[in-house]
Amino acid sequence: MHQLLPTPLEDPDRELADEDLVQAYAYPEAASPSDCWVRANMVASADGAAGLDGRSGGLSGEGDRRVFGVLRGLADAVLVGAGTVRTEEYRPPAAAAQHAAHRRARGQLPAPVLAVVTARAEIDLEHLQPREGSSRPLVLTTTSADARRRAELATLADVVLVGRDRVDLSEALAALAARGLRRLLCEGGPTLLGQVVAGGLLDELCLTTAALLTGSPGPRLLDLDRCVGPVRLRIGHLLVDRDELLARYLVDRG
Template sequence: MPERDWFEAYALPDRETPRVRANFVTSIDGAGTLGGRSGALGNETDQRIMHVLRSLADVIVVGAGTIRAEGYGGAALDETDVAWRRDHGLPDQPPFAIVSSRLDVDPRHPFFAEAVTRPLVVTHGASPVARREALAEVADVLVCGDDEVDASAVVAAFADRGQPQILTEGGPSLVGDFAAAGHLDEFCVTLSPSVVGGDATRIVRGAPEADRRMRLVHAIPDGDYVFLRYAR
């Protein structure tokens, strides 16, 4: 598929309306990881789409568990994507934000130490003050909620910062929080042609059971993979 078509396929209807878009890969039997990592299920096109979605985002919001499992140290867009963002009046690199209730993440972690633009930490008012202060040395800290991170407050906080287009890459509990709060606006799913078995988790976890129906925007095949985009 020509490069320009991926940006067209995932184009946003507007940049002003606050929007949460999730991006995941899953096996055909519903596993979100293989060997503990989601990247093991994807292919080169899946990676390219991930970078397109990051290019379109104002901020990339990720749970602390996903940071520990997947790394994210030094994650950055390449020159082609940077040029696209410049052409559309966006900063060169979208910042990454880590969501954590306990703040049990080392300020020396590569997520902070190797960040190409100042990252963010999203937590709640009851999180440990000393850890919050330590992380404030290496990141902007947003307090969203009193005793737990409030997904609605997260969306509002980023909108207030001029970053209404949120991309989340997990983990499953974080996406579940957005879904439960009614803020999961788009779901982009790579369907991997793998049968994994085992005890791998689903790609959404923790949200109360409900029929949160979405409409299919596209289904694009790529060899044995299928790239799905759903929207509310």
């Protein structure tokens, strides 16, 4: 993997080590303890599809998987929609030995907290089962979700009620910040990301573009139920790994 932008001052052909990636993707310092930084990490085909045969894995190459791991290593919490949890067979992230020292130094838990956004709380308990060194997950749901389902989920997760029929994402972020979870990594899917964008809550988009046209009409990166207008982005950096382009975009609030 190499850096294309900003143009490296020294050897442009230098292979990036994991330590370089940790620095390149470091979260900014928070202005205050209640300030969350919302980074989304997504992969898309060159024709903008969010999946191949219904999963994102078919779009993802070695470089994307590497950055995916680095970003989890940096995050306090992984925010994800229930649709992705169900289709991509999510479980709470395990603690990874290569991130342990950095996480300790930043005062983070050994593994990021999985925070699942769901209106209906229809999450299979297997998605919340702990793994080696994992943190207790959170389910961010609504007061209208079935009370018995919520009680079942509470056996394995902290269930947080943030909205009546839909999760109010601003409230959800405040609930995460109150738990000291500020460095957020939203792993989609398109419905959740659409709402994060529509709510003006996105700070950064890490986007891998796979060198592939899916040529099929499946979901795109953002699933929006209304027009929210353009959101301007600036390039933070651009990396390349074989044919994959890995961009870090920052939302331009100016």
